[in-house]
Amino acid sequence: xxxxxxxxFKVEPFDGSNYGLxxxxxxxxxxxxxxxxxxxxxxxxxxxKEQQAHAAIVLNLSDSQLMHVIDSATARxxxxxxxxxxxxxxxxxxxxxxxxxASFKYxxxxxxxxxxxxxxxxxxxxxxxxxxxxxxxxxxxxxSLPSSFESLVQAFRMSVASFSFSDLVSKLIAEExxxxxxxxxEDATALYAGKRKGKQYPKKQQGRRAKGPSGTCxxxxxxxxxxxxxxSGRGPREQQHDQSNVAFHASEGFASNSWVxxxxxxxxxxxxRDAFEEYEEVHHARSISSAKSDVKLNVIxxxxxxxxxxxxxxxxxxxxxxxxxxxxxxxNLFSLxxxxxxxxxxxxxxxxxxxxxxxxxxxxxxKQGVPPVSQC
Numbered sequence: 001x002x003x004x005x006x007x008x009f010k011v012e013p014f015d016g017s018n019y020g021l022x023x024x025x026x027x028x029x030x031x032x033x034x035x036x037x038x039x040x041x042x043x044x045x046x047x048x049k050e051q052q053a054h055a056a057i058v059l060n061l062s063d064s065q066l067m068h069v070i071d072s073a074t075a076r077x078x079x080x081x082x083x084x085x086x087x088x089x090x091x092x093x094x095x096x097x098x099x100x101x102a103s104f105k106y107x108x109x110x111x112x113x114x115x116x117x118x119x120x121x122x123x124x125x126x127x128x129x130x131x132x133x134x135x136x137x138x139x140x141x142x143x144s145l146p147s148s149f150e151s152l153v154q155a156f157r158m159s160v161a162s163f164s165f166s167d168l169v170s171k172l173i174a175e176e177x178x179x180x181x182x183x184x185x186e187d188a189t190a191l192y193a194g195k196r197k198g199k200q201y202p203k204k205q206q207g208r209r210a211k212g213p214s215g216t217c218x219x220x221x222x223x224x225x226x227x228x229x230x231x232s233g234r235g236p237r238e239q240q241h242d243q244s245n246v247a248f249h250a251s252e253g254f255a256s257n258s259w260v261x262x263x264x265x266x267x268x269x270x271x272x273r274d275a276f277e278e279y280e281e282v283h284h285a286r287s288i289s290s291a292k293s294d295v296k297l298n299v300i301x302x303x304x305x306x307x308x309x310x311x312x313x314x315x316x317x318x319x320x321x322x323x324x325x326x327x328x329x330x331x332n333l334f335s336l337x338x339x340x341x342x343x344x345x346x347x348x349x350x351x352x353x354x355x356x357x358x359x360x361x362x363x364x365x366x367k368q369g370v371p372p373v374s375q376c
Contacts, residue, residue, distance in 0.1 A: 019086035
C-alpha cells in the first residue's frame, strides 16, 4: 500500500505527466507526516524520518519514473533529480503545446472532428499549466477555418460582445451542415445578386430558357429582344443604376434597391434593414472604409436577406446569409470574393458576370460601368 494512504491522503503515483501538480501534492503529504525536513535539508531530521521520506517518494512513483531515482542515496537527492528532469521536460512540453496551439489549422474531415482536435490540445495545455483563455481558443478556432467559412467569420467578429466557445462551435457546425446541402440551387449556400421588392413574376417566365430573340429585355422587361436592341430608350431603372454604381460610395441622393457585383467586398452588404428576413444587431460599433473615398460606413447588423434571383433562364427564390447591414451604403453589394470562397465559380465577360455552382448558373449580372449590376 502506498504510504500516502495511511492518513487519508492519496497521491496518485507519478507517471511523468504534470510534475508540478504531483510535486505539490507530494510536498503536502510529506509536510503532513513531518517528513519535509528531509527534503528541505534540515540537519535535525532523524535517520528514521529520512528513510521514511525517501520511501514515500519512491513508492509514489510509477515504474516508468524509477529510473530517475533508482540509485539516489537520500530523499533530498531523489527529489532533486525528479525536479531537475521534469522542470526542463515540462518547459519544453509547454513550449511545444503553445507552438502547436498558435499554428493550429483545419486538417480534419469534419467541423466536429476539427473542434475535438482543438479541445484535446487545450486539455493538454491545461494539464501542463499553460491553458489558454476561452477568448484565445475562439480566436484560434476562427483563424484556423478554411476560406469557405470566411463570411461567417467576418459576421461573428463584428457581432459578438463576448466570446463564447460553445456558441461559436454551434454556429460553425450549423454552417457546415448548410454548406453540405449543396444539391439544391435554392439552398442557403447559393449566392445571389438580385432583388425586386414587392413584385410578383408571372409563372410563364419560370423555366423558360432565353434563347435568341425569345429572351427577356433587361431594359423594358419585354420578351422577344435584348437590351442592346431595345427601342424604348433608357428606362428609369437603368438611370438609377448609373446614379450610384460604385461600391462603397456614400449616397447623398436617391439610391435604388439594385445589387452590384463587387470583387473588392469581402462580404455581402445590404443597406436596407427591411430586406433582412433574419437579423441580429452588432453590439460594438464597426466601420468599413470606402474603396474610392475617405468615407467610413457603419456596420450596424447582419443576417439573412431574401431575394429573387435571375439565373439567366429563370427566376428563383433564394436567401443570402451572413449579409452585413451597412448604414448609408448606396448600393447593395454582392461579394464575388465571398462567392469564390464558398466554392462558386465566377465568369466575367465583356457585358455579363455569371456566378455558377457546379456548372449551373445561380446568379447573373449585366455590365453597366464598373462593377456589373445584377439582374433583379
